[in-house]
Amino acid sequence: MKEKEGIIYRSMGVSPIINAAGPISRYGGGRYRPQVVEAMAEAFMVPVQIDELNIQAGKKIAQMLGVESAFVSSGAAGGLVLQAAACIAGTDEAKMRRLPDSDGMKNEIVMQMCQRFAYDQSYLVGGGRIVEAGARESCSIEELESVFSERTAAAAYLFAGHACKEAVSFQAFCDVAHSKDIPVIVDAANFLPPRANMSRFMNEGADMVVFSGGKAVRGPQGAGILLGKAHLIEAARVNASPNNFVARSMKVSKEEIMGLLAAIETFINEDEGVENTRYMQMCSQAVDLLIEIPGVTVSIEHDQIDYLIPTVAIRFNEDWTGATEKQILSTLAGGNPPVFVRTLAGPGEIGIDPMNLNDETLELAVQKIREVLIGTNIDL
Numbered sequence: 001m002k003e004k005e006g007i008i009y010r011s012m013g014v015s016p017i018i019n020a021a022g023p024i025s026r027y028g029g030g031r032y033r034p035q036v037v038e039a040m041a042e043a044f045m046v047p048v049q050i051d052e053l054n055i056q057a058g059k060k061i062a063q064m065l066g067v068e069s070a071f072v073s074s075g076a077a078g079g080l081v082l083q084a085a086a087c088i089a090g091t092d093e094a095k096m097r098r099l100p101d102s103d104g105m106k107n108e109i110v111m112q113m114c115q116r117f118a119y120d121q122s123y124l125v126g127g128g129r130i131v132e133a134g135a136r137e138s139c140s141i142e143e144l145e146s147v148f149s150e151r152t153a154a155a156a157y158l159f160a161g162h163a164c165k166e167a168v169s170f171q172a173f174c175d176v177a178h179s180k181d182i183p184v185i186v187d188a189a190n191f192l193p194p195r196a197n198m199s200r201f202m203n204e205g206a207d208m209v210v211f212s213g214g215k216a217v218r219g220p221q222g223a224g225i226l227l228g229k230a231h232l233i234e235a236a237r238v239n240a241s242p243n244n245f246v247a248r249s250m251k252v253s254k255e256e257i258m259g260l261l262a263a264i265e266t267f268i269n270e271d272e273g274v275e276n277t278r279y280m281q282m283c284s285q286a287v288d289l290l291i292e293i294p295g296v297t298v299s300i301e302h303d304q305i306d307y308l309i310p311t312v313a314i315r316f317n318e319d320w321t322g323a324t325e326k327q328i329l330s331t332l333a334g335g336n337p338p339v340f341v342r343t344l345a346g347p348g349e350i351g352i353d354p355m356n357l358n359d360e361t362l363e364l365a366v367q368k369i370r371e372v373l374i375g376t377n378i379d380l
């Protein structure tokens with residue numbers, strides 16, 4: 001990282017970081033694509049009617065992804081609020097005006113207990129009341145069916161690496177919900193690549209799906225991609241800013257909308273094979289420098305669930321005698337520059353996600369990790 005980089009932050013005492021954790025919001029999200037910055041720069045100074053832009057942007061996204069309808073939400077989290085609001089209030093003005101108070105409305109959102117997640121509070125903001133099916137570790141179809149009632153507004157499904165693997169399959173989930181005329185809403189915010197996932201869940205029966213615009217798509221941090229059936233997307237749009245309803249506080253600006261369009265277009269036209277080869281090479285370089293450290297196992301992981309792009313996994317063996325994982329993370333975070341590594345896999349493993357790195361920052365990150373591991377391993 002060059003000293004002059006990030007001067008705008010350094011001048012106020014905020015240190016630029018090396019983000020080897022992946023497109024995590026806490027560490028700045030995904031690296032902006034140059035095409036996004038260009039589109040935003042062009043869009044900043046020209047006023048337009050936001051309603052018109054929202055409708056046209058939605059059409060363009062739907063067309064690019066081959067789905068029925070789309071809307072640019074305020075992050076994926078803002079999209080979750082709109083999913084709930086659309087299913088509970090629709091375009092009924094009296095109901096829209098009352099949200100998030102939804103007393104007396106059909107407001108229950110069915111979720112499998114094993115798929116409860118950190119972001120599902122957003123459903124409450126949109127007026128939802130979460131009703132859980134099954135147990136902490138699993139859910140059966142019968143357990144799922146038993147929690148639907150005349151108050152059910154939607155059934156929510158999560159696609160994420162950490163989501164319970166014993167959950168009811170998406171197909172069966174959709175079948176149950178649809179047999180009761182209940183829409184299925186999906187959070188797949190961070191479930192990209194593969195690019196095919198962008199249209200997959202709609203094609204497999206979802207009524208609404210949300211993705212982050214600022215994670216792997218690498219568009220504006222504040223943008224989200226909400227896909228869905230036309231009547232639900234229309235309901236989402238009217239509940240959102242600039243209209244004075246529940247999502248008025250989740251504004252998306254005109255330049256963010258244009259930046260997101262550029263990001264999606266660039267993302268879907270990128271060759272995934274070429275991208276994976278590049279990430280694979282970066283990971284190999286890192287592995288070469290870490291593989292000989294005693295007490296850890298270093299590997300490259302890549303699958304369709306937990307490691308969506310090639311990622312370096314550093315696992316601590318039983319004979320590891322160095323610092324605890326917590327100490328390692330805090331030493332890295334307190335260094336100069338601060339380094340943040342991937343911890344999504346849970347305890348016993350830290351990872352290097354190459355998405356936000358270039359050759360230079362990768363090398364620096366690996367060097368810092370080596371220093372911490374070797375410097376604290378008394379067996380060396």
Ligand SMILES: *Cc1c(COP(=O)(O)O)cnc(C)c1O
Nearest residue numbers: 025075076077119160189190212
């Ligand atoms: C990141 C994430 C969100 C929030 O996405 P934003 O675009 O940051 O609002 C929601 N759900 C899941 C599963 C996520 O990983």
